[in-house]
Structures are given as C-alpha cells and as structure tokens.
Amino acid sequence: MTPTSAASPPAHASGWSREPTQSPRSKSEAGVIRRARIGDAVLGWACRLSAALIALMLVSLIAVLVHSAWPAMREFGVGFLISSEWRANEIERPVRDAAGQLMLRDGEAVMEILPPAFGALPVIWGTAVSSFLALVIAVPISLSAAVFLVRVAPRLRIAGAASFLIEFLAAVPSLAFGVWALFVLAPLFQKYVGPWLHRIFEPIPGLRWMFYESVTVAGRTIERPIPLTGRDLFTGSLILAIMILPIVTSVSRDVLRAVPRTQIEGTLALGATWWQSCVAMLRYGRSGLLGAIMLGLARAAGETMAVTMVIGNNNQISPSPFAPAQTMASLLANEFAEATEGLHRASLLYVALILLTMSLMFNVVARRLVVGRIASSGSH
Amino acid sequence: MPVSSLMTQPPASPKPQSEPPVVEMPPRKRAIIAVGATAGGSALAGGQYPVIDAIKRGETPEPRRHESVMGVPSVLDIRDFQLWYGQNKALHGINMPIAEGKITSIIGPSGCGKSTLLRSVNRLNDLVDGVRTAGTIALQGEDVYARGVDVISLRKRLGMVFQKPNPFPMSIFENVVYALRISGERRKAVLGQACEKALRQAALWDEVKDRLKGSAMGLSGGQQQRLCIARAIVCEPQVLLLDEPCSALDPIATLRIEELILEIGQRYTVLIVTHNMQQAARVSDFTAFMYLGRLVEYGRTADIFQLPRLRETEDYVTGRFG
Structure with missing residues (x-):
C-alpha cells in the first residue's frame, strides 16, 4: 500500500499534464497512461479514506463522550439540565428547621450528609447569558463594520487592509485575549467602569438586583452588595464579544457583498438615502446575516480560555451581570484535571456532550442560512 | 455627402x-x-x-439631428455632456433634447454609452468610482449636475427600471409603495390608493390584487418587471428611465412590457435604452443612435428607421452593421 501510493502521484500528475497536448502513440505513452490510471485509483481511494476518517472522528468523538458520560446520564437523566447543585464531594452540615433554627438533640446539632450531586443549570445559564450579552455587544459593531467594508472601504481603497486586520483578530490566540482581559479589562472594570455603572444604575428603581445579592448565612437571608472584582459575567461577555467580532464581521461582509448591485441601485434610483439603501441591503441579506450571528453564537458558547480567566468561575445562578459566573467550557477547564471521582468526571463529560450538541446545532443552522443565501443571490 | x-x-x-x-x-x-x-x-x-x-479615429463629428426633434418642447436637455470613467472617456459631447410627454429610445451597439447616458440622468453613475462629468443635463431647466443639487430629491423626480427585474425581498404592496415609505408617508389610505393606481397603470393590478401581502419574489419575471415599473411610477416621475427593460424576459413578457410602455408613454416622458431595434421602432416616438460614446443621428423614429440621413444609421437599423 505505502510504496504504491508514494510512487503513483507523480505518474498520475504527469499523465494529466500530458493528456491535452499529446495523444497516445508509443508503447511508453501507453505505459504512462496505465500508470496514471493506477494512480487515479489510488489517489481516489486515498481521498475517500481521508474524508471517511473525518466523519469517523466526529462519530467516535460523540460515541466516546456518550460512553464516558453514561454514568452521569444514568444517575441524573434529563434532570441534569435543570438541576443547579454542583457538589464534587459530600458535605456534612447541621440540619435546620423551617424557621432557620438549628435542630438539637441531646444538646448537639443534628448533622446531615449531602452526597455529591451534579447539575448543569448554572453553567447552561452562564453560557447562555454570556453568549447572549456577547452578541448584544458584538452584532451592532460587526454589522456596521461589514457595511463599512462593503459600501465605504472600497471607495477609500482600504477594503483590503481593513479586511486583513479584522481577519487577523481571528488568528490571535485565545490565551492572548485572556491575558489582556485579565490584566487590562478586569482592573479597568474593577476600578473605574464598575463603580461608574454602579453610580449610574443603582438609583434607578428596579435595577437593584444588578448590584445586590441575597445570601443565606447561618439560616438567615441577608442582602449584601456584590463585590466588584472585575472578574464577572460582564467582563467575560465583553471578551467574548471581542473574540466573535472577526467571524461575525467577515461572514456578514461576504453576505452583504453577495447582495446584487441592482438591489442597491434600485433603492437609490427611487430616492433612498445612503442609510436607507444600507437598510435595504441588510434586509436583503437578512437570513445570511442571521447565519453569521449564529456562527458567532457557536463560537461564543464554546470559547474556553479567555472566558475562564475573567468570568470569576463561580458555579451559581445570579441575575446580576456583575456577579462571577461559570460557563460550560470554563467549568470543564477548571475542574477536569481534578475530577478523579467517577461520577464527577462523568458529569463533566455530560456537560461537554451538551456543549458539543449545542455547537453542532448552531453550526448546522448557521451554515444552512449563510450558504443558502449566498448561493441563491448568486443565481439572481 | x-x-x-x-x-x-x-x-x-x-x-x-x-x-x-x-x-x-x-x-x-x-x-x-x-x-x-x-x-x-x-x-x-x-x-x-x-x-x-x-x-x-477619436473625433466627435457633428451628429445628424433632425429638425423634427429640435423644435419640440423638451423636459430634459442634455448639453455637451461628457463623462469619464477614470482615464476612459465614455461619453463625448452629447447634445440631445428629450421631448416632453414622448417616448425616446436610445439604440446602439454594446458599449456605445447608452446605459451610461441614461444613468447619468439620475446620477446613478455617482456610485461608480472615478467618474467625472462635464456639460449639463437640465431637468426642466435645472442642471442635475449643478453644485448643491439634492441628489435624493432629484432621483425622486425620476423613475428607473433596470435590465433585470429587481423586486425587493418584501411584499408586493411594500415594493410598490417603497418610494413613498422612504419619504416618510405612513397613512394607510394614501399608500393603498397609490399602490392600486400604480399597479393599474402598470397593468398588474388584476393579477396581484388578491395577494398584495405576498412576496414579490414569487411573481414571474414579466410580472416582476411590471412591478418594478409600478414602483418607478408611484411617485409620478417627470421622466421614466428604462434601461433595456426587456433584455431578461421571454418574448411574450417582452410584448406585454412593450404594450405597457406605449400606454405609460401617454402619461409620462419615457427614455428607453434598448439593443433591440424592433423594440425601438415599435414603442418610441424619437430615436437616437449612439456609437462609441457619440450621438450619431437623432430624429423621429419613423425617419430614423425609414429615411435615415446617414449610411451608418441605415445599416445599423437594418442589421447590416453593428
């Protein structure tokens, strides 16, 4: 197998390059063609094998995940998705009655033992909210940038340079973004932006939940201000927004570029202003743009390193964007190395499976929307 | 000679x-x-x-403009108009008045500048990088290229229909009233009336009146083009510019659009660019023959097709040259 495949491609290649110019005349020519045929077959099968390998990898990835997560799936079932407990080790704690009083027996507090329990709701919540906030921040900027790249930059002759810079952002390693967020964004938020937002929004009635949290301490519920650390859901969302900007912008740019010229000229000829014609252009590409946003969403949901560094890593559900949180990816990054106990490990893999399923779904929908749009506008 | x-x-x-x-x-x-x-x-x-x-050879000979076309009242007056795409000069000293309330067609081989001239009237060429112009195009006495002209309101006074039907991806109704919408018209009654009137004038009302809310993309090519005509006339333009409106249509749809152009010509001034000589002969009152960015001959359609003064024009309209 190996010697054949190593020798055949050159024969195959020369066969191709000769074919248009020369017709088979001599015996050596016939030999070349025969060898080229063998080369064709070998190369064809090599390609098929490679393609199958990729599909096989995805299938085996899912199979291994399901297999490893199986103990947790059997233990928690679908309830895993809506449970918010996450205890890697069993806890012993005093039992309290409804009023919050310690239950005593023989002058000693009655203790209960809570077994390890796992639920994915906090990380699903963290992932959903951080991705959503990231989209809210990134999409307006991305769409504006895409309009700029399509409608303005070509006239200024900077379309190439601007596109390069935006795509370069996509090539920056995740860790670099994380370090920057940790040492620049987080302190900035802790010292300036956080207190400033606090001052502006706190007096507004109905926004108290943003800055205060209720905690139960020793059976009593108290309200206390959320400490501003700069490492919270909001900072995590911001870094996510920066990281999904390039993909959303460049896909939107391709979608908008595929809008037929006659559509834009049609609106202008009817007296549309520049802004109105841009709106018409966005409307024409709306399903493709939705696909671009979905791609960004898939990216945001799966992003790990930078988020782990700034999101605070607290496995809780808090309505406030200024509280530390946890995403599926950051949970895995944080705990996987320490997860030695079987159920803990299986639960983490269950989370990974959920993440994989979600990302696959986002990607499938997004590809459909984008590819469908660009193909159909090409045929117009 | x-x-x-x-x-x-x-x-x-x-x-x-x-x-x-x-x-x-x-x-x-x-x-x-x-x-x-x-x-x-x-x-x-x-x-x-x-x-x-x-x-x-690069010269700009004096075109043969028939007396018949110079005497009529004009709504659009193109005077010594020149246009460059970067270094390339696409239009050379075009002088032609467009008769008010008539249908004028511009014919000529591909690349003769007829579409460029048409798109100069509503300044759609402004979009193209590196376009420069000289001379004037006067719409009712006002130069559209004068300093300080509001291009948006200029375009609202001109309707334009393109080679390929370009309905917007919205309902039929919203397509027709688009020009009113972007001018800020919101009253339903006004929009409804304008829509019906424009669709009737475009001979499309009976076919689409039951599905005004349906997508315009679902119409046939010919219907889409009539929709585009309705959209262009909803604001009652002073001149309707048609850029080869039938070039993407089948013969039957073409025939219907030609009938429609004749009918619309009763109400509006129409300037139509076509590469189809028979179409020019069938629909227009006046015909201009252009070649390589120059006006060659301009006169009544009947004269251009039956009694042209230039050998070139005769051979072009009979298909022997060009």
Whole structure:
C-alpha cells in the first residue's frame, strides 16, 4: 500500500499534464497512461479514506463522550439540565428547621450528609447569558463594520487592509485575549467602569438586583452588595464579544457583498438615502446575516480560555451581570484535571456532550442560512 | 455627402462586390470585420462609413439631428455632456433634447454609452468610482449636475427600471409603495390608493390584487418587471428611465412590457435604452443612435428607421452593421 501510493502521484500528475497536448502513440505513452490510471485509483481511494476518517472522528468523538458520560446520564437523566447543585464531594452540615433554627438533640446539632450531586443549570445559564450579552455587544459593531467594508472601504481603497486586520483578530490566540482581559479589562472594570455603572444604575428603581445579592448565612437571608472584582459575567461577555467580532464581521461582509448591485441601485434610483439603501441591503441579506450571528453564537458558547480567566468561575445562578459566573467550557477547564471521582468526571463529560450538541446545532443552522443565501443571490 | 436621402446611396456603395466571401456570416460579425479593416487603413470600401471612421479615429463629428426633434418642447436637455470613467472617456459631447410627454429610445451597439447616458440622468453613475462629468443635463431647466443639487430629491423626480427585474425581498404592496415609505408617508389610505393606481397603470393590478401581502419574489419575471415599473411610477416621475427593460424576459413578457410602455408613454416622458431595434421602432416616438460614446443621428423614429440621413444609421437599423 505505502510504496504504491508514494510512487503513483507523480505518474498520475504527469499523465494529466500530458493528456491535452499529446495523444497516445508509443508503447511508453501507453505505459504512462496505465500508470496514471493506477494512480487515479489510488489517489481516489486515498481521498475517500481521508474524508471517511473525518466523519469517523466526529462519530467516535460523540460515541466516546456518550460512553464516558453514561454514568452521569444514568444517575441524573434529563434532570441534569435543570438541576443547579454542583457538589464534587459530600458535605456534612447541621440540619435546620423551617424557621432557620438549628435542630438539637441531646444538646448537639443534628448533622446531615449531602452526597455529591451534579447539575448543569448554572453553567447552561452562564453560557447562555454570556453568549447572549456577547452578541448584544458584538452584532451592532460587526454589522456596521461589514457595511463599512462593503459600501465605504472600497471607495477609500482600504477594503483590503481593513479586511486583513479584522481577519487577523481571528488568528490571535485565545490565551492572548485572556491575558489582556485579565490584566487590562478586569482592573479597568474593577476600578473605574464598575463603580461608574454602579453610580449610574443603582438609583434607578428596579435595577437593584444588578448590584445586590441575597445570601443565606447561618439560616438567615441577608442582602449584601456584590463585590466588584472585575472578574464577572460582564467582563467575560465583553471578551467574548471581542473574540466573535472577526467571524461575525467577515461572514456578514461576504453576505452583504453577495447582495446584487441592482438591489442597491434600485433603492437609490427611487430616492433612498445612503442609510436607507444600507437598510435595504441588510434586509436583503437578512437570513445570511442571521447565519453569521449564529456562527458567532457557536463560537461564543464554546470559547474556553479567555472566558475562564475573567468570568470569576463561580458555579451559581445570579441575575446580576456583575456577579462571577461559570460557563460550560470554563467549568470543564477548571475542574477536569481534578475530577478523579467517577461520577464527577462523568458529569463533566455530560456537560461537554451538551456543549458539543449545542455547537453542532448552531453550526448546522448557521451554515444552512449563510450558504443558502449566498448561493441563491448568486443565481439572481 | 450623406445628408441626402438614403435611397440614393446603396447603389453608390461598392460593398456588395467587395466582400462576397463573408456574406454567409451573421451580419454583426461581418460588420465588425468590415469596419475593422477600414479602421486598420485598408482601402476597403474607401470610407464606406465616414462618420463611424471619424469616431474610430477619436473625433466627435457633428451628429445628424433632425429638425423634427429640435423644435419640440423638451423636459430634459442634455448639453455637451461628457463623462469619464477614470482615464476612459465614455461619453463625448452629447447634445440631445428629450421631448416632453414622448417616448425616446436610445439604440446602439454594446458599449456605445447608452446605459451610461441614461444613468447619468439620475446620477446613478455617482456610485461608480472615478467618474467625472462635464456639460449639463437640465431637468426642466435645472442642471442635475449643478453644485448643491439634492441628489435624493432629484432621483425622486425620476423613475428607473433596470435590465433585470429587481423586486425587493418584501411584499408586493411594500415594493410598490417603497418610494413613498422612504419619504416618510405612513397613512394607510394614501399608500393603498397609490399602490392600486400604480399597479393599474402598470397593468398588474388584476393579477396581484388578491395577494398584495405576498412576496414579490414569487411573481414571474414579466410580472416582476411590471412591478418594478409600478414602483418607478408611484411617485409620478417627470421622466421614466428604462434601461433595456426587456433584455431578461421571454418574448411574450417582452410584448406585454412593450404594450405597457406605449400606454405609460401617454402619461409620462419615457427614455428607453434598448439593443433591440424592433423594440425601438415599435414603442418610441424619437430615436437616437449612439456609437462609441457619440450621438450619431437623432430624429423621429419613423425617419430614423425609414429615411435615415446617414449610411451608418441605415445599416445599423437594418442589421447590416453593428
């Protein structure tokens, strides 16, 4: 197998390059063609094998995940998705009655033992909210940038340079973004932006939940201000927004570029202003743009390193964007190395499976929307 | 020389004898060979097309404008208009008045600048990088290229229909009233009336009145083009610009659009660019023949097609050249 495949491609290649110019005349020519045929077959099968390998990898990835997560799936079932407990080790704690009083027996507090329990709701919540906030921040900027790249930059002759810079952002390693967020964004938020937002929004009635949290301490519920650390859901969302900007912008740019010229000229000829014609252009590409946003969403949901560094890593559900949180990816990054106990490990893999399923779904929908749009506008 | 009637000219031409070997070829190809040979300096035909030859040498000969077209009241007056795409000069000193309330067609081979001229009227060429112009195009006495002209309101006074139907991806109703919407019109009654009126004028009302809320993309090509005409006339434009409106349509749809153009011509001034000579002959009152960015001959359609003053025009409209 190996010697054949190593020798055949050159024969195959020369066969191709000769074919248009020369017709088979001599015996050596016939030999070349025969060898080229063998080369064709070998190369064809090599390609098929490679393609199958990729599909096989995805299938085996899912199979291994399901297999490893199986103990947790059997233990928690679908309830895993809506449970918010996450205890890697069993806890012993005093039992309290409804009023919050310690239950005593023989002058000693009655203790209960809570077994390890796992639920994915906090990380699903963290992932959903951080991705959503990231989209809210990134999409307006991305769409504006895409309009700029399509409608303005070509006239200024900077379309190439601007596109390069935006795509370069996509090539920056995740860790670099994380370090920057940790040492620049987080302190900035802790010292300036956080207190400033606090001052502006706190007096507004109905926004108290943003800055205060209720905690139960020793059976009593108290309200206390959320400490501003700069490492919270909001900072995590911001870094996510920066990281999904390039993909959303460049896909939107391709979608908008595929809008037929006659559509834009049609609106202008009817007296549309520049802004109105841009709106018409966005409307024409709306399903493709939705696909671009979905791609960004898939990216945001799966992003790990930078988020782990700034999101605070607290496995809780808090309505406030200024509280530390946890995403599926950051949970895995944080705990996987320490997860030695079987159920803990299986639960983490269950989370990974959920993440994989979600990302696959986002990607499938997004590809459909984008590819469908660009193909159909090409045929117009 | 060629100012006399065409009837006297064909016998004087040496053409039939000079090129029998290529007679079997399609007229277009043959003409290109003939013209090319002349321009290349061969003695063929000895200046068979003196005006075209002069244009090919880069000159701008005085066009033959018939008296019949110069006397009529004009809504649009193109005066010594020139246009450059970067270094390339696409239009050379065009002088032509467009008669008010009539249908004027512009014909000429591909690349003669007819679409460029049309798109200059509503300044759609502004979008193209590196376009410069000189001269004036006066819409009811006001130069559209004057400093301080509001291009948006200028375009609202002109309707335009493109080669390919370009309905917007919204409902039929919203397509028709788009021009009103972007001007801020919100009253439902006004929009509804305008929509019905425009669709009736575009001969589309009966076909779509039950599905005004349906997508415009679901209409046939011919219906889409009539929708685009309705959309262009909803604001009652002073001039309707048609840029080869039938070039993407089948013969039956083309026929319907031509009937529609004739009907719309009763109400509006229409300027139509076409590469289809029969269409120009069927629908227009006046015809202009352009070649390589120059106006060559301009007169009543009947005169251009039956009594052209230039040999070039006659051969072009009969399909022997171009």
